[in-house]
Amino acid sequence: MFIPETVALSAVFPTPPEPSMVGTLIPLLGATIPLFALFIVFSLPAVIVFIVLRYKANRSRMLQETILKLAEKGHPIPDRLLEGNFGDSPRGLNDNWQKQPPLHKGIIMIAIGAGLIIMLLSMGISAWGSGLIPLLAGVGYLIIWKLEDRNLG
Numbered sequence: 001m002f003i004p005e006t007v008a009l010s011a012v013f014p015t016p017p018e019p020s021m022v023g024t025l026i027p028l029l030g031a032t033i034p035l036f037a038l039f040i041v042f043s044l045p046a047v048i049v050f051i052v053l054r055y056k057a058n059r060s061r062m063l064q065e066t067i068l069k070l071a072e073k074g075h076p077i078p079d080r081l082l083e084g085n086f087g088d089s090p091r092g093l094n095d096n097w098q099k100q101p102p103l104h105k106g107i108i109m110i111a112i113g114a115g116l117i118i119m120l121l122s123m124g125i126s127a128w129g130s131g132l133i134p135l136l137a138g139v140g141y142l143i144i145w146k147l148e149d150r151n152l153g
Helices: 005-012 017-072 079-083 095-100 102-122 129-150
Strands: none
Touching: 017 079, 102 129
16 A cells, blocks of 8 residues: 555654744743742742651650550650650750750850851852851850849859
């Protein structure tokens, strides 16, 4: 059977789109890509918060189940389990920072702020004011330390 050449080529290669269709497709894609990027940027923090909260809820549920099973069997419940120090390290990083005196926190925050300001100024970046945030937080910790020292003494 003989197939004309034009029919055989049209079956392999589809016809190109009409110019009017291409003209509407490009602006549509041009608007869709930034919208998708904005969606990703603004939804990513929510996804991270969701994952962290889900992890903490699962960990808390597993702790409660463990305590319940120990109580059902009549075993004593360890104090570490009730305090929440049952996993990764003897003291968590957050607990360690919260137990530091305000003087220690203040000196660290002032050093971080001053270092950030010096670094940004030496690089010629005009956002050096962002270093004022930890610097002034450190000054606040020093004020709290001084006020607590007066109340105790």
